[in-house]
Amino acid sequence: MNRIFIILVCVCFLSFRAETVFSPQIKKEVISTLHAQVIRQADSALLLEPVTVTASRASRSAGGIHDFYSEGDYWWPDPAHVDSPYVQRDGLTNPDNFVAHREAMIRFSRVIGSLASAYTITKDEKYARQIIRHCNAWFTDTATRMNPSLLFAQAIKGRATGRGIGIIDTIQLMEVVKGLMAIQFSKAMDKTSWSFFQQWFSAYIQWLETHPYGKAELEAKNNHGTCWVMQVAVFAQFTNNKRVLDFCKDRFKSKLLPEQMAADGSFPLELRRTKPYGYSIFNLDAMTTICQVLSTPKDDLWSFTLPDGRNMKKGIDFLYPFIKDKSKWTFQQDVMYWNNWPVAQPFLVFGTARFNNKQWLQTWKALDHSPEEAEVIRNLPVRNPLIWL
Template structure:
């Protein structure tokens, strides 16, 4: 076996991809029966090395005159809302599935970058034990969540605003799906003893405040019951943040939400009708499945295995079985092509791998192995927020 590679036998590991494949927790192999795959350790380290000179970019680095909030308030605009040609200065109008390129996206990009940089750095720290990676990751975390001059307020009062209509909306909460993997990185830094004391307490306090806001503010409750992928990813976020902070009551809320959503969303054939009716049914069906897989992974407990939960129309396995033929051969897709980015999907994602592992399914893993992890546009990048496999391997 080459030194730059690790061979991992998978059956209970949780892995994802950013721009590189996963590695094991140590310098040898993880011996778990069933499924074998190689990951490039050297590539992960090289990626992290490229970020060591990257300065933090908190949300205070950019502002938008259309935001009703302050410099510490996250701000974004509804994707599919455009100027009205008949009233250019009036309220925006909706064009489903077509993203307005003139929207303010700097805060979204800052959050995605935080995810990518911190995940890669902590992965390299886990592999090498070199604290330079952990130290740089902590710089990013402190700037984004703890430094009074640059921190983000723990709410989303001004997310997915629409010019001329609303200053913020509950569905904006989907913007923070990119913090899910950040909590994984924080867990690893804490588990290894690098992150502790006031910094760890401060990060937990931030995520506890945000999780509580999600489950109490009208915007959060709107998103919880919004339906389709928004509610799925609301629950996945709540599970992630509650797991970090130890808020078991909120983790249980996420479990119950999984059961409620599976019953409401999945048809007897395993499809998601709300996603299939969109102008991008292929993307949204896969996106929703990704959220369910992350939710199952994070909200399951020894006494409540959501992977095996049977709703009125079956388990989440049925939904994956519905989509897998179209993942393997997209030319057989039963709906018209998505209006945007159809040629860029599917990609190799966490959700499919987690599902293959949960059901110990070599055929499903084989499909995952054949997919390309490359994210060829920001649209695809923002829809798949779990990027770094190593973080998911070592937390099992």
């Protein structure tokens, strides 16, 4: 019975998993670059206990103990009226906001990413067992699990108990999903656990598609709309949801690329922000991740080109010179975290896999692969390229 299950899962998995394939040489270079760091981080992760949303509760949250809660980053108390609704200061993060749930989810993502990367290299079952332990805490254990919805994310005191833009917080779950896929056929994984994990993400996809918050975020014109498609594509791949995968492909072609990229390959909506450099990098990372996940030989999003010539290679060609040498940046400097970018951006390694541009790979190899600034980590959801290969 178990052999039949594994065969069926293999067939289904291979039917829906369609990603840009890394050449053996590029894969070898990526592994060589990250090997020592991966093992070190994974061995540390073996010692960590699961921490989920139930470990902390925000007094301002309108949700329950199993509900993820976060607060709008750029919203602050009104100095003239202390008890009045918060006021916006775009680009400036309020350090007194509740971030415990966001930190727990990022920690979860980093733990799973490290463990899965180590498993990819070593095939040591101890890493797989720890992944399942943490995922059980987040998705199946009734005492500690998170509800598969985001009703109370990016709340604003006195204005909103939650907002659709908070959905961007769950891009951290992408590497959790990729980590589970990396250990799918390990001895540690059983069909019951796999089914529970798929059910959680199926429920979350349904919420993202049907709730007004999810619908609003899908229609966002900037990186928020990109990140809806990016994470939903990964979750749909995990749950074998072909309908949603096809929708995400169409969304990239009909909305994201034509409405966000300018003729020169830049993203004007990001360049208008108070952190144009960081947001431009973030959106390009997200766009290329979509291409990495959804491209097939018959439907290659990397090569999809609009009638006026806009495509993903043009996007990389625009931003790459400013990654290689930030001093060449001709736009406004970011109001915060200017000195923390760039790091080992995934668009460099994903782009190399598709276009075999070794210069991009060499730049990626030379950048920081283990940043510690919280804002950088938060906006770098692809931190473990080994599990995306």
